[in-house]
Amino acid sequence: MNAQPSSHVDAARLQRRHQALAAIGAxxxxxxxxxxxxxxxxxxxxxxVQWGRERNFTAAxxxxxxxxxxxxxxxxQQPAVLSGSHLDTQPGxxxxxxxxxxxxxxxxxxxxxxxxxxxRRGIELVAWMNEEGSRFAPGMMGSAVLSxxxxxxxxLAVADAAGVTVERALQQVKQALPPLDDRPFGTPVHAxxxxxxEQGPVLEQVGxxxxxxxxxxxxxxxxxxxxxxxxxxxxxxxxxxxDALLAATxxxxxxxxxxxxxxxxxxxTVGRFTVFPNxxxxxxxxxxxxxxxxxxxxxxxxxxxxRVAAICAAARGPCxxxxxxxxxxDAVTFDAEIRARIHTAAERLGVTRLDLPSLxxxxxxxxxxxxxxxxxxxxxxxxxxxxxxxxxxxxxMVTGARVLADVLYGxxx
Ligand code: HGY
Ligand code: MN
Ligand code: MN
Numbered sequence: 001m002n003a004q005p006s007s008h009v010d011a012a013r014l015q016r017r018h019q020a021l022a023a024i025g026a027x028x029x030x031x032x033x034x035x036x037x038x039x040x041x042x043x044x045x046x047x048x049v050q051w052g053r054e055r056n057f058t059a060a061x062x063x064x065x066x067x068x069x070x071x072x073x074x075x076x077q078q079p080a081v082l083s084g085s086h087l088d089t090q091p092g093x094x095x096x097x098x099x100x101x102x103x104x105x106x107x108x109x110x111x112x113x114x115x116x117x118x119x120r121r122g123i124e125l126v127a128w129m130n131e132e133g134s135r136f137a138p139g140m141m142g143s144a145v146l147s148x149x150x151x152x153x154x155x156l157a158v159a160d161a162a163g164v165t166v167e168r169a170l171q172q173v174k175q176a177l178p179p180l181d182d183r184p185f186g187t188p189v190h191a192x193x194x195x196x197x198e199q200g201p202v203l204e205q206v207g208x209x210x211x212x213x214x215x216x217x218x219x220x221x222x223x224x225x226x227x228x229x230x231x232x233x234x235x236x237x238x239x240x241x242x243d244a245l246l247a248a249t250x251x252x253x254x255x256x257x258x259x260x261x262x263x264x265x266x267x268x269t270v271g272r273f274t275v276f277p278n279x280x281x282x283x284x285x286x287x288x289x290x291x292x293x294x295x296x297x298x299x300x301x302x303x304x305x306x307r308v309a310a311i312c313a314a315a316r317g318p319c320x321x322x323x324x325x326x327x328x329x330d331a332v333t334f335d336a337e338i339r340a341r342i343h344t345a346a347e348r349l350g351v352t353r354l355d356l357p358s359l360x361x362x363x364x365x366x367x368x369x370x371x372x373x374x375x376x377x378x379x380x381x382x383x384x385x386x387x388x389x390x391x392x393x394x395x396x397m398v399t400g401a402r403v404l405a406d407v408l409y410g411x412x413x
Contacts, residue, residue, distance in 0.1 A: 005409050006349055006402035008111035014401060015394055017103050020047065021087075022095040031388025032095055036088040036130035036141075037065065037169035042176035044087040048127060049177060051106060055113055057125070060181035063152055065129035065170045066142040068183050071109045073122040073412060079188035080122035081412045082371070083108065083404065085196055086131030086142075086363065093132070094390020096197045096380060100397060102127050104195040104376075108405035119412035121190055128363045129170075135160045136169075137290070138221050138326045143363035146185060147370045189371035191338060191411050194364040195400045196375060197392050201383035202356055209399050210353040211377030212342045216365040217357060218301040218331040222291040222308055224251065228319040230277065230285035241283050245275055247319040248287035251312045258311055259293070259304055266304060267294040267359075296357060298330040332365040338374030338407075345406040351399055360385070376400050376407075 024044045025034030034040040045067050049059045052069035060068045070080065085101025105125040112119070133139020136158045144150040156167035198204075203211050228242035252270050259268040269292040276286040291308060295301035309323040339355070346353045356377065364373045378396040 003115060003117060004348070005108065005111040005115045005117055005405040008114040009107055009398060009402045009405055010111070010114070011394065011398045013110065014103060014107045014397060017051065017106065018095070018099065018397070021099050021103065025089065027092065027388055029092075029388040030095075031390065032089045032093050032099075033091055034087065034089045034093070035091060035135040036132065037166065037173050038135070039176070041088050042173040045127065045173065046177050048087070048102065048106070049180070052125070055110060057109060058181060060183035061174070061177070062146065062183040062185060064142050064145040064155055065166075065173060066146060066183070067127040069106070069109070069125040071112065071119075071123045073119045075120045076122065078121045079190040080124045081190050081408055082124050082126050082192040082367070083194065083408055084126035084128065085194050086128045088130055088132050090132050090134050090386045092388050094385060094387060096390050096392045097199065097385055098131055100197055100378070100392065100400075101195045104397070104401040104404050107401040108408050111401075111405045112409060117409060117413070119409065121412040123408050123412050130166075131363055136166055137223070140361065140363055140366055141166070143366040147366045149366055149369070152185070189367070191335075192364060192367040192371050192373040193338060193342075193404060193407055193411070194362060194373075194375045195404050196362060196377060197380035197385065197390070198356075198377040199358075199360040199380060199383065199385040203354065203377060203379035204381060204383070206354060208352050208354045209379065209396050210346055210351050210403060211356045212339050212346075212353050213334060213375035213377055214339070214355050214357050215331060215333040216362060217294050217296040217359055218298045219292065219294045219327060219329045219361050220301060220305040220325060221293070221327040223324045223326055224248070224289050224291060224312060225322045226251070226287045226316065226319050227321075228283070228285055231283040233281040233283060236283055242318045243283050244287045244319050245284040247315065247317045247321070248273070248289055250315040250317065251321070252289070254311050254315045255291070255308065258307065265295055265297075266300070267292070294359070296331055301331070329361070329365060332368050334364070334368060334374045335372035338372050341407050341410055342374060342376055342403060345410065346403050348406065349402060351403060376404055
């Protein structure tokens with residue numbers, strides 16, 4: 001059998017890197033708070049650039065803040081193979097969501113170097129800007145701009161709760177980084193493979209160390225603004241009140257009831273709910289809330305999504321309501337050849353695997369619009385994720401990195 005980079009994947013190095021990255025934004029409860037374009041995110045990017053430089057990988061940044069480390073190929077005109085994930089986390093995030101895919105890609109690049117295996121194509125590690133969408137909504141901004149789903153201008157103008165725009169935050173991040181090459185949008189991509197923790201319990205339950213991801217369920221997100229009128233909590237008569245909180249909670253209850261299904265396939269979440277002026281003795285004049293709606297079947301998701309505005313309008317009472325859809329991502333099926341390559345690489349290494357869909361969203365879903373794409377999952381404990389207790393076994397992290405390394409080599413050699 002030909003030499004493969006998997007035999008040069010170094011478990012101790014991967015563990016060291018994982019610990020160093022998890023220390024940036026570490027929380028007291030063992031998680032990570034490293035939101036997009038924060039000081040911690042910049043520090044993580046700088047560390048990645050430093051690790052890349054130690055191996056002579058060139059670093060580049062595109063105009064939306066996606067970071068690339070490139071291991072050049074012998075035929076620079078050939079489109080590169082991409083692999084990576086994201087460095088940003090949810091506010092109380094874990095140490096694996098995103099970080100693992102970035103580090104597995106770095107480990108694959110280093111293993112190729114250590115094995116002395118040149119490739120025709122360059123291989124680029126990518127750390128996507130703002131996958132999580134917590135500080136700046138919606139998420140997956142970096143991959144959306146790269147794949148043409150969002151414009152750069154509209155993305156740079158998005159502001160966080162404090163009024164800081166993506167553009168401003170990105171300028172601050174750049175100040176924390178050494179000078180990097182510019183990477184133009186429209187650079188062709190040969191293929192994209194992302195490694196990630198499953199974020200579900202299936203692989204652990206069945207005792208299989210590797211998932212070959214068949215696709216990603218669809219996701220639609222909304223921002224809802226409910227407007228009433230402020231009034232005195234003691235003196236305003238009930239009949240005259242326009243209480244935005246009562247209207248908003250009625251909307252949430254109505255949608256929660258409407259979107260229940262027997263098979264539990266429709267996922268409806270209101271994760272952010274902001275009340276104005278948020279004072280105990282004032283009738284709320286305004287409420288803003290988010291909706292995250294998902295389903296594996298795009299047609300079902302679209303039908304549910306189309307009902308959101310009408311359900312909110314029916315429950316608004318004396319208030320006004322405005323519903324804005326932020327994201328309408330249909331379900332994705334990953335490229336059959338990439339999936340076959342993952343199976344073949346795993347088979348060669350004697351790794352058992354399971355085909356399974358992803359219920360969480362990933363940048364790979366957007367990248368699949370511009371290049372053949374696929375994903376590798378490793379088990380995570382009890383499926384706990386977007387949570388400080390998120391955990392995965394080192395042994396599985398190594399297995400995923402080994403399979404990834406061989407897949408990337410096969411695509412680039
Ligand atoms: O929202 C998601 O599914 C992902 O974690 N960004
Ligand atoms: Mn993720
Ligand atoms: Mn996440």
